[in-house]
Amino acid sequence: MNKIARLEVDNQTYELPVVEGTEGDKAIDVSRLLSQSGYTTLDSSYANTASCISSIAYIDGDKGILRYRGIDIAELCEKSTFMEVSYLLIYGKLPNSAEFARFKERVHHHSLIHEDMKSFFTSYPGHAHPMAILSAMVCSLSVYHPELLEPNQSPAQRDQTITRLLSKVRVLAAFAYKRSVGEAFVYTRPELDYISNFMHMLFTTPMKQYVPDEKIRKALDVLFIIHADHEQNCSTSTVRMVGSSKANLFASLAAGICALWGPLHGGANQAVIEMLEEIHADGDNYKKYIDKAKDKNDPFKLMGFGHRVYRNYDPRATIIKRYCDDVLNHLGIHDPILDIAKELEHAALTDPYFIERKLYPNVDFYSGIIYRAMKIPTKMFTVMFALGRLPGWIAHWKEMVEDPGMRIARPRQVYNGEVGQAYKPIDQRL
Numbered sequence: 001m002n003k004i005a006r007l008e009v010d011n012q013t014y015e016l017p018v019v020e021g022t023e024g025d026k027a028i029d030v031s032r033l034l035s036q037s038g039y040t041t042l043d044s045s046y047a048n049t050a051s052c053i054s055s056i057a058y059i060d061g062d063k064g065i066l067r068y069r070g071i072d073i074a075e076l077c078e079k080s081t082f083m084e085v086s087y088l089l090i091y092g093k094l095p096n097s098a099e100f101a102r103f104k105e106r107v108h109h110h111s112l113i114h115e116d117m118k119s120f121f122t123s124y125p126g127h128a129h130p131m132a133i134l135s136a137m138v139c140s141l142s143v144y145h146p147e148l149l150e151p152n153q154s155p156a157q158r159d160q161t162i163t164r165l166l167s168k169v170r171v172l173a174a175f176a177y178k179r180s181v182g183e184a185f186v187y188t189r190p191e192l193d194y195i196s197n198f199m200h201m202l203f204t205t206p207m208k209q210y211v212p213d214e215k216i217r218k219a220l221d222v223l224f225i226i227h228a229d230h231e232q233n234c235s236t237s238t239v240r241m242v243g244s245s246k247a248n249l250f251a252s253l254a255a256g257i258c259a260l261w262g263p264l265h266g267g268a269n270q271a272v273i274e275m276l277e278e279i280h281a282d283g284d285n286y287k288k289y290i291d292k293a294k295d296k297n298d299p300f301k302l303m304g305f306g307h308r309v310y311r312n313y314d315p316r317a318t319i320i321k322r323y324c325d326d327v328l329n330h331l332g333i334h335d336p337i338l339d340i341a342k343e344l345e346h347a348a349l350t351d352p353y354f355i356e357r358k359l360y361p362n363v364d365f366y367s368g369i370i371y372r373a374m375k376i377p378t379k380m381f382t383v384m385f386a387l388g389r390l391p392g393w394i395a396h397w398k399e400m401v402e403d404p405g406m407r408i409a410r411p412r413q414v415y416n417g418e419v420g421q422a423y424k425p426i427d428q429r430l
Contacts, residue, residue: 009039023058040412051237051409056089056395057229064312068229069093077319082224083107083194086391089229090162090398104194106163111188111197113168113175114144121179130383133176135257138169142250151246158401161249162394169253169390170194173383174201180379195221198387202376215330216374219323223367226316227388229395231309235259235266239393240400244409249397256393257386263303266385269368272304273378276337276344284336286343294353304365305348306358316363324366327373341369 003018005028014037017029027050030041043049058067066073069088076085080094087095087103095103120140124133142149148161175185178201186204188197196212199220203210230236238259243252260266279289292300307314328338345361348354371381400406 007033007037009037012037019053021053021058023060034412040414042414046232046237051232052240052400054232054396054399055092056392056399057231059231059309061307061309062311064310064315064318066230066315073226073315074319077222077225080225081193082221082228082388085225085228086166089391089395103163106159107167107194108188108190110164110167111171113141113171117141117144118175118185121175121185124179126180126182128180130173130176130180130380131257131261131386133179134169134173134383134386135254135261137172137176138165138257139250139254141165141168141172142248145250149248149250151248153401158398162398165249165253165394166390170198170387171201173387174198176383177202177377177380180377195224213330215326219327219370220374222323223320223370223384224388226319226363227367227385229389229392233265234262235389236393236396240396241409243397243400244406246401246408249394252397253390253393256389260386260389261382266382266389268303268364269371269385270378270381272341272365272368273337273372273381275303276340279340280337284340286340286347290344290347290351302344302348302359304362304368305354305360307362310362311358313358313360314362317361317366320363320366320370321361324370324373327370331373333373335372337372338369341365 003020005016005018007014007016014033016033019027019029021027034040041049056069058070059065068076068085069092071088076088080088083104084094084100087100117137117140120137121133145161145164148157148164150157153161171188178185183205186201189200192200192212195217199212199217200210232240235256239252239256242255243249247255263271275289279286282288289300289302292298293302345365348359348361354360367385368381371384372378376384
Protein backbone atom coordinates (compact mmCIF):
# COMPACT_ATOMS: atom_id res chain seq x y z
CA MET A 1 0.00 0.00 0.00
CA ASN A 2 1.40 3.40 -1.01
CA LYS A 3 2.21 5.74 1.85
CA ILE A 4 0.75 9.23 1.94
CA ALA A 5 1.94 12.34 3.79
CA ARG A 6 -0.66 14.95 4.71
CA LEU A 7 -0.01 18.67 4.82
CA GLU A 8 -2.53 20.91 6.51
CA VAL A 9 -2.50 24.63 5.70
CA ASP A 10 -5.29 27.24 5.58
CA ASN A 11 -7.71 24.62 6.94
CA GLN A 12 -7.09 22.49 3.88
CA THR A 13 -5.42 19.06 3.86
CA TYR A 14 -3.28 18.02 0.93
CA GLU A 15 -2.16 14.45 0.33
CA LEU A 16 1.40 14.03 -0.91
CA PRO A 17 2.84 10.71 -2.13
CA VAL A 18 5.79 9.19 -0.26
CA VAL A 19 8.61 7.82 -2.44
CA GLU A 20 10.91 5.16 -1.00
CA GLY A 21 14.29 4.20 -2.46
CA THR A 22 15.83 0.73 -2.57
CA GLU A 23 18.03 1.49 0.45
CA GLY A 24 15.07 2.70 2.51
CA ASP A 25 15.55 6.44 2.07
CA LYS A 26 12.21 8.23 1.96
CA ALA A 27 11.00 11.42 0.30
CA ILE A 28 7.74 13.34 0.19
CA ASP A 29 6.83 14.16 -3.41
CA VAL A 30 5.82 17.84 -3.49
CA SER A 31 5.99 18.22 -7.27
CA ARG A 32 2.24 18.94 -7.53
CA LEU A 33 1.89 20.96 -4.34
CA LEU A 34 1.95 24.32 -6.13
CA SER A 35 -0.79 23.43 -8.60
CA GLN A 36 -2.94 21.95 -5.82
CA SER A 37 -2.49 24.57 -3.12
CA GLY A 38 -0.62 27.63 -4.42
CA TYR A 39 2.25 26.87 -2.00
CA THR A 40 5.85 26.03 -2.82
CA THR A 41 8.45 24.58 -0.44
CA LEU A 42 11.43 26.62 0.76
CA ASP A 43 14.68 24.70 1.21
CA SER A 44 17.75 26.95 1.12
CA SER A 45 20.70 25.31 -0.68
CA TYR A 46 18.48 22.29 -1.39
CA ALA A 47 19.79 20.75 1.83
CA ASN A 48 16.67 18.64 2.29
CA THR A 49 15.43 18.32 -1.28
CA ALA A 50 15.87 15.33 -3.59
CA SER A 51 16.10 16.81 -7.08
CA CYS A 52 15.86 13.49 -8.89
CA ILE A 53 15.59 9.73 -8.59
CA SER A 54 18.96 8.17 -9.44
CA SER A 55 20.50 4.69 -9.43
CA ILE A 56 24.16 5.74 -9.71
CA ALA A 57 25.45 6.28 -6.17
CA TYR A 58 24.19 5.83 -2.62
CA ILE A 59 25.40 7.60 0.52
CA ASP A 60 24.45 7.00 4.15
CA GLY A 61 26.20 9.80 6.00
CA ASP A 62 25.35 8.53 9.47
CA LYS A 63 26.83 5.09 8.81
CA GLY A 64 29.70 6.27 6.61
CA ILE A 65 28.55 4.31 3.53
CA LEU A 66 29.30 5.12 -0.10
CA ARG A 67 28.36 2.71 -2.90
CA TYR A 68 28.56 2.95 -6.69
CA ARG A 69 25.72 1.02 -8.36
CA GLY A 70 25.37 -0.96 -5.13
CA ILE A 71 29.07 -1.87 -4.77
CA ASP A 72 30.94 -0.59 -1.73
CA ILE A 73 33.61 2.01 -2.49
CA ALA A 74 36.25 0.12 -0.46
CA GLU A 75 35.77 -3.04 -2.54
CA LEU A 76 36.03 -1.08 -5.78
CA CYS A 77 39.25 0.62 -4.64
CA GLU A 78 40.77 -2.72 -3.71
CA LYS A 79 39.69 -4.83 -6.69
CA SER A 80 38.83 -2.51 -9.58
CA THR A 81 40.37 0.26 -11.67
CA PHE A 82 39.26 3.76 -12.54
CA MET A 83 38.49 2.72 -16.11
CA GLU A 84 36.29 -0.16 -14.95
CA VAL A 85 34.54 2.07 -12.40
CA SER A 86 33.92 4.61 -15.16
CA TYR A 87 32.15 1.94 -17.20
CA LEU A 88 30.18 0.84 -14.13
CA LEU A 89 28.93 4.36 -13.39
CA ILE A 90 28.12 5.29 -16.97
CA TYR A 91 26.57 2.05 -18.21
CA GLY A 92 25.12 0.68 -14.98
CA LYS A 93 27.04 -2.59 -14.69
CA LEU A 94 30.54 -4.02 -14.54
CA PRO A 95 31.76 -4.84 -18.06
CA ASN A 96 32.65 -8.32 -19.26
CA SER A 97 36.07 -8.76 -20.84
CA ALA A 98 34.90 -8.04 -24.40
CA GLU A 99 32.94 -4.93 -23.37
CA PHE A 100 35.85 -3.64 -21.34
CA ALA A 101 38.36 -4.20 -24.16
CA ARG A 102 36.13 -2.26 -26.60
CA PHE A 103 35.60 0.54 -24.08
CA LYS A 104 39.33 0.98 -23.42
CA GLU A 105 40.09 0.85 -27.14
CA ARG A 106 37.54 3.58 -27.90
CA VAL A 107 38.90 5.79 -25.12
CA HIS A 108 42.46 5.35 -26.35
CA HIS A 109 41.43 5.94 -29.98
CA HIS A 110 40.17 9.43 -29.11
CA SER A 111 43.26 10.55 -27.17
CA LEU A 112 44.29 13.26 -29.65
CA ILE A 113 42.85 16.75 -29.89
CA HIS A 114 42.71 18.92 -33.01
CA GLU A 115 46.06 20.63 -33.58
CA ASP A 116 44.28 23.99 -33.96
CA MET A 117 43.49 23.87 -30.24
CA LYS A 118 47.16 24.33 -29.39
CA SER A 119 46.80 27.99 -30.31
CA PHE A 120 44.00 28.32 -27.76
CA PHE A 121 46.34 27.18 -24.98
CA THR A 122 49.18 29.48 -26.02
CA SER A 123 46.80 32.45 -26.04
CA TYR A 124 46.37 32.21 -22.28
CA PRO A 125 48.89 33.93 -19.97
CA GLY A 126 51.35 31.57 -18.32
CA HIS A 127 49.90 32.26 -14.87
CA ALA A 128 46.35 31.32 -15.90
CA HIS A 129 44.67 28.91 -13.51
CA PRO A 130 44.39 25.41 -15.06
CA MET A 131 40.71 25.21 -14.07
CA ALA A 132 39.94 28.31 -16.13
CA ILE A 133 41.73 26.79 -19.10
CA LEU A 134 40.12 23.37 -18.65
CA SER A 135 36.54 24.65 -18.50
CA ALA A 136 37.08 26.83 -21.59
CA MET A 137 38.81 24.06 -23.53
CA VAL A 138 36.09 21.49 -22.82
CA CYS A 139 33.48 23.88 -24.18
CA SER A 140 35.74 24.80 -27.13
CA LEU A 141 36.20 21.12 -27.95
CA SER A 142 32.54 21.00 -28.98
CA VAL A 143 33.13 23.11 -32.09
CA TYR A 144 35.27 20.33 -33.57
CA HIS A 145 32.47 17.80 -33.17
CA PRO A 146 29.27 19.55 -34.36
CA GLU A 147 27.73 16.18 -35.18
CA LEU A 148 27.71 15.39 -31.46
CA LEU A 149 25.82 18.51 -30.38
CA GLU A 150 22.32 17.45 -31.42
CA PRO A 151 19.99 17.38 -28.39
CA ASN A 152 18.33 14.14 -29.51
CA GLN A 153 21.37 11.92 -29.99
CA SER A 154 21.18 8.24 -30.85
CA PRO A 155 22.75 5.83 -28.34
CA ALA A 156 25.72 5.40 -30.73
CA GLN A 157 26.29 9.16 -30.94
CA ARG A 158 25.99 9.42 -27.18
CA ASP A 159 28.65 6.76 -26.74
CA GLN A 160 30.93 8.61 -29.16
CA THR A 161 30.54 11.80 -27.13
CA ILE A 162 31.19 9.98 -23.85
CA THR A 163 34.34 8.16 -24.94
CA ARG A 164 35.75 11.26 -26.64
CA LEU A 165 35.32 13.33 -23.49
CA LEU A 166 36.67 10.65 -21.14
CA SER A 167 39.85 10.59 -23.19
CA LYS A 168 40.24 14.17 -24.34
CA VAL A 169 39.51 15.92 -21.02
CA ARG A 170 42.53 14.09 -19.59
CA VAL A 171 44.65 15.44 -22.47
CA LEU A 172 43.25 18.95 -22.06
CA ALA A 173 44.06 18.83 -18.33
CA ALA A 174 47.65 17.77 -19.01
CA PHE A 175 48.05 20.48 -21.66
CA ALA A 176 46.63 23.09 -19.26
CA TYR A 177 49.26 22.05 -16.73
CA LYS A 178 52.07 22.18 -19.29
CA ARG A 179 50.95 25.65 -20.33
CA SER A 180 50.97 26.83 -16.69
CA VAL A 181 54.59 25.70 -16.20
CA GLY A 182 55.80 26.77 -19.65
CA GLU A 183 56.67 23.28 -20.91
CA ALA A 184 56.05 21.56 -24.26
CA PHE A 185 52.89 19.50 -24.66
CA VAL A 186 53.29 15.73 -24.42
CA TYR A 187 51.09 13.20 -26.22
CA THR A 188 49.78 9.81 -25.04
CA ARG A 189 51.61 6.54 -25.60
CA PRO A 190 49.65 3.50 -26.84
CA GLU A 191 51.29 1.02 -24.46
CA LEU A 192 50.32 2.93 -21.30
CA ASP A 193 47.03 2.65 -19.42
CA TYR A 194 44.72 5.59 -18.72
CA ILE A 195 46.33 6.70 -15.45
CA SER A 196 49.93 6.07 -16.53
CA ASN A 197 49.32 8.03 -19.74
CA PHE A 198 48.07 11.00 -17.76
CA MET A 199 51.12 10.94 -15.49
CA HIS A 200 53.34 10.62 -18.58
CA MET A 201 51.70 13.69 -20.14
CA LEU A 202 52.21 15.65 -16.93
CA PHE A 203 55.79 14.79 -16.09
CA THR A 204 57.63 13.87 -19.29
CA THR A 205 59.93 16.64 -20.53
CA PRO A 206 62.28 16.90 -23.54
CA MET A 207 65.08 16.07 -21.12
CA LYS A 208 63.48 13.14 -19.31
CA GLN A 209 60.98 10.41 -20.11
CA TYR A 210 58.69 9.83 -17.13
CA VAL A 211 58.46 6.21 -16.05
CA PRO A 212 55.28 5.58 -14.00
CA ASP A 213 55.88 4.27 -10.49
CA GLU A 214 53.39 1.48 -9.73
CA LYS A 215 52.76 2.54 -6.14
CA ILE A 216 52.13 6.14 -7.23
CA ARG A 217 50.00 4.98 -10.17
CA LYS A 218 47.83 2.85 -7.88
CA ALA A 219 47.38 5.70 -5.38
CA LEU A 220 46.27 8.04 -8.18
CA ASP A 221 43.93 5.37 -9.58
CA VAL A 222 42.31 5.02 -6.15
CA LEU A 223 42.05 8.81 -5.77
CA PHE A 224 40.19 8.99 -9.08
CA ILE A 225 37.87 6.13 -8.03
CA ILE A 226 36.90 7.75 -4.72
CA HIS A 227 36.21 11.04 -6.50
CA ALA A 228 34.26 9.45 -9.37
CA ASP A 229 30.82 10.18 -7.94
CA HIS A 230 29.23 11.53 -4.80
CA GLU A 231 25.51 11.79 -5.40
CA GLN A 232 23.88 15.22 -5.99
CA ASN A 233 26.76 17.46 -4.96
CA CYS A 234 27.13 21.05 -6.21
CA SER A 235 28.93 20.27 -9.48
CA THR A 236 26.88 17.16 -10.33
CA SER A 237 23.66 19.10 -9.71
CA THR A 238 25.05 21.82 -11.98
CA VAL A 239 25.73 19.31 -14.76
CA ARG A 240 22.19 17.98 -14.46
CA MET A 241 20.63 21.45 -14.31
CA VAL A 242 22.50 22.68 -17.39
CA GLY A 243 21.84 19.41 -19.21
CA SER A 244 18.12 19.63 -18.42
CA SER A 245 17.87 22.43 -20.99
CA LYS A 246 19.09 19.83 -23.52
CA ALA A 247 22.48 21.51 -23.56
CA ASN A 248 25.11 19.15 -24.97
CA LEU A 249 27.51 17.18 -22.79
CA PHE A 250 30.45 19.48 -23.59
CA ALA A 251 28.61 22.52 -22.22
CA SER A 252 27.23 20.60 -19.24
CA LEU A 253 30.69 19.34 -18.22
CA ALA A 254 32.23 22.80 -18.64
CA ALA A 255 29.60 24.13 -16.22
CA GLY A 256 30.36 21.32 -13.78
CA ILE A 257 34.07 22.14 -13.90
CA CYS A 258 33.32 25.77 -13.04
CA ALA A 259 31.11 24.70 -10.11
CA LEU A 260 33.84 22.35 -8.85
CA TRP A 261 36.40 25.17 -8.83
CA GLY A 262 35.06 26.75 -5.61
CA PRO A 263 37.00 26.29 -2.33
CA LEU A 264 33.92 24.84 -0.64
CA HIS A 265 33.79 22.05 -3.24
CA GLY A 266 36.63 20.71 -5.41
CA GLY A 267 38.94 23.54 -4.45
CA ALA A 268 39.00 22.32 -0.85
CA ASN A 269 42.11 20.18 -1.37
CA GLN A 270 43.94 23.25 -2.68
CA ALA A 271 42.70 25.20 0.35
CA VAL A 272 44.17 22.51 2.65
CA ILE A 273 47.69 23.01 1.30
CA GLU A 274 47.34 26.79 1.36
CA MET A 275 46.30 26.54 5.04
CA LEU A 276 49.30 24.33 5.81
CA GLU A 277 51.59 26.81 4.06
CA GLU A 278 50.08 29.61 6.14
CA ILE A 279 50.83 27.68 9.35
CA HIS A 280 54.37 26.95 8.15
CA ALA A 281 54.96 30.64 7.40
CA ASP A 282 53.85 31.39 10.98
CA GLY A 283 56.60 29.28 12.50
CA ASP A 284 54.98 25.83 12.24
CA ASN A 285 52.90 26.57 15.34
CA TYR A 286 50.04 24.21 14.51
CA LYS A 287 48.74 24.28 18.11
CA LYS A 288 48.00 27.97 17.73
CA TYR A 289 45.76 27.20 14.76
CA ILE A 290 44.01 24.34 16.55
CA ASP A 291 43.16 26.82 19.32
CA LYS A 292 41.96 29.32 16.71
CA ALA A 293 39.71 26.65 15.19
CA LYS A 294 38.17 25.98 18.60
CA ASP A 295 37.52 29.67 19.25
CA LYS A 296 33.99 30.42 18.05
CA ASN A 297 34.87 34.12 17.81
CA ASP A 298 37.82 33.46 15.49
CA PRO A 299 36.96 33.31 11.76
CA PHE A 300 39.76 30.80 11.09
CA LYS A 301 38.61 27.34 9.97
CA LEU A 302 40.65 24.19 9.61
CA MET A 303 40.28 23.13 5.98
CA GLY A 304 39.93 19.43 5.25
CA PHE A 305 38.12 18.45 8.45
CA GLY A 306 34.52 17.29 8.73
CA HIS A 307 31.99 16.86 5.93
CA ARG A 308 28.47 18.17 5.36
CA VAL A 309 27.13 14.73 4.44
CA TYR A 310 29.03 12.36 6.72
CA ARG A 311 28.23 12.29 10.42
CA ASN A 312 30.79 9.55 10.74
CA TYR A 313 34.26 9.09 9.34
CA ASP A 314 34.27 9.77 5.60
CA PRO A 315 34.68 6.26 4.10
CA ARG A 316 36.80 7.72 1.31
CA ALA A 317 39.18 9.24 3.87
CA THR A 318 39.55 5.85 5.55
CA ILE A 319 40.69 4.36 2.24
CA ILE A 320 42.94 7.16 1.07
CA LYS A 321 44.67 7.61 4.44
CA ARG A 322 46.33 4.23 3.92
CA TYR A 323 47.52 5.21 0.46
CA CYS A 324 48.69 8.56 1.80
CA ASP A 325 50.90 6.84 4.35
CA ASP A 326 52.16 4.39 1.71
CA VAL A 327 53.08 7.17 -0.74
CA LEU A 328 54.90 9.27 1.86
CA ASN A 329 56.85 6.23 3.10
CA HIS A 330 57.59 5.04 -0.44
CA LEU A 331 58.92 8.42 -1.55
CA GLY A 332 60.79 9.02 1.72
CA ILE A 333 59.70 12.64 1.69
CA HIS A 334 60.59 15.06 4.45
CA ASP A 335 58.47 18.14 3.92
CA PRO A 336 57.67 20.53 6.81
CA ILE A 337 54.24 21.14 5.27
CA LEU A 338 53.46 17.43 5.44
CA ASP A 339 54.82 17.27 8.99
CA ILE A 340 52.27 19.92 10.00
CA ALA A 341 49.54 17.90 8.28
CA LYS A 342 50.41 14.80 10.31
CA GLU A 343 50.28 16.83 13.56
CA LEU A 344 46.86 18.25 12.65
CA GLU A 345 45.64 14.77 11.73
CA HIS A 346 46.79 13.41 15.11
CA ALA A 347 45.06 16.27 16.94
CA ALA A 348 41.79 15.74 15.09
CA LEU A 349 41.80 12.01 15.84
CA THR A 350 42.63 12.37 19.55
CA ASP A 351 41.32 15.76 20.73
CA PRO A 352 37.85 15.45 22.39
CA TYR A 353 36.79 18.76 20.78
CA PHE A 354 37.14 17.30 17.27
CA ILE A 355 35.91 13.83 18.19
CA GLU A 356 32.70 15.10 19.80
CA ARG A 357 31.94 17.23 16.75
CA LYS A 358 33.00 14.44 14.34
CA LEU A 359 35.51 16.77 12.68
CA TYR A 360 37.64 13.98 11.27
CA PRO A 361 40.13 14.52 8.43
CA ASN A 362 38.22 14.17 5.17
CA VAL A 363 39.17 13.12 1.66
CA ASP A 364 40.27 16.65 0.72
CA PHE A 365 42.81 16.65 3.53
CA TYR A 366 44.51 13.46 2.40
CA SER A 367 44.22 14.04 -1.34
CA GLY A 368 45.98 17.40 -1.03
CA ILE A 369 48.84 15.75 0.87
CA ILE A 370 49.21 12.99 -1.75
CA TYR A 371 49.17 15.42 -4.67
CA ARG A 372 51.84 17.55 -3.00
CA ALA A 373 53.97 14.46 -2.40
CA MET A 374 53.61 13.60 -6.10
CA LYS A 375 54.94 17.10 -6.90
CA ILE A 376 51.69 18.12 -8.55
CA PRO A 377 51.36 21.93 -8.31
CA THR A 378 48.70 23.23 -5.95
CA LYS A 379 46.77 24.92 -8.76
CA MET A 380 46.34 21.52 -10.42
CA PHE A 381 44.65 19.88 -7.42
CA THR A 382 41.12 20.82 -8.47
CA VAL A 383 41.84 19.69 -12.02
CA MET A 384 42.76 16.28 -10.60
CA PHE A 385 39.42 16.24 -8.79
CA ALA A 386 37.63 17.12 -12.05
CA LEU A 387 39.25 14.20 -13.87
CA GLY A 388 38.14 11.81 -11.16
CA ARG A 389 34.60 13.21 -11.12
CA LEU A 390 34.29 13.11 -14.92
CA PRO A 391 32.60 9.66 -15.22
CA GLY A 392 30.13 10.57 -12.47
CA TRP A 393 29.13 13.77 -14.25
CA ILE A 394 28.75 11.86 -17.51
CA ALA A 395 26.69 9.13 -15.82
CA HIS A 396 24.27 11.66 -14.32
CA TRP A 397 23.92 13.55 -17.61
CA LYS A 398 23.27 10.26 -19.45
CA GLU A 399 20.77 9.07 -16.83
CA MET A 400 18.90 12.36 -17.06
CA VAL A 401 18.73 12.72 -20.85
CA GLU A 402 17.58 9.09 -21.19
CA ASP A 403 14.72 9.69 -18.75
CA PRO A 404 11.52 10.08 -20.83
CA GLY A 405 10.03 12.24 -18.07
CA MET A 406 12.91 14.75 -18.07
CA ARG A 407 11.89 18.39 -17.69
CA ILE A 408 14.01 21.52 -17.65
CA ALA A 409 15.11 22.41 -14.11
CA ARG A 410 13.24 25.47 -12.84
CA PRO A 411 13.48 26.08 -9.07
CA ARG A 412 11.01 28.46 -7.41
CA GLN A 413 11.74 31.26 -4.97
CA VAL A 414 10.08 33.25 -2.21
CA TYR A 415 10.22 36.91 -3.23
CA ASN A 416 11.21 39.28 -0.42
CA GLY A 417 11.81 42.60 -2.21
CA GLU A 418 10.09 45.92 -2.69
CA VAL A 419 6.39 45.95 -3.60
CA GLY A 420 4.60 48.16 -6.14
CA GLN A 421 7.19 50.91 -6.57
CA ALA A 422 6.66 53.56 -9.22
CA TYR A 423 9.43 54.65 -11.54
CA LYS A 424 11.04 57.98 -10.58
CA PRO A 425 12.79 60.27 -13.07
CA ILE A 426 16.51 60.64 -12.36
CA ASP A 427 16.21 64.23 -11.07
CA GLN A 428 13.75 63.07 -8.37
CA ARG A 429 15.91 60.31 -6.93
CA LEU A 430 17.75 60.79 -3.66
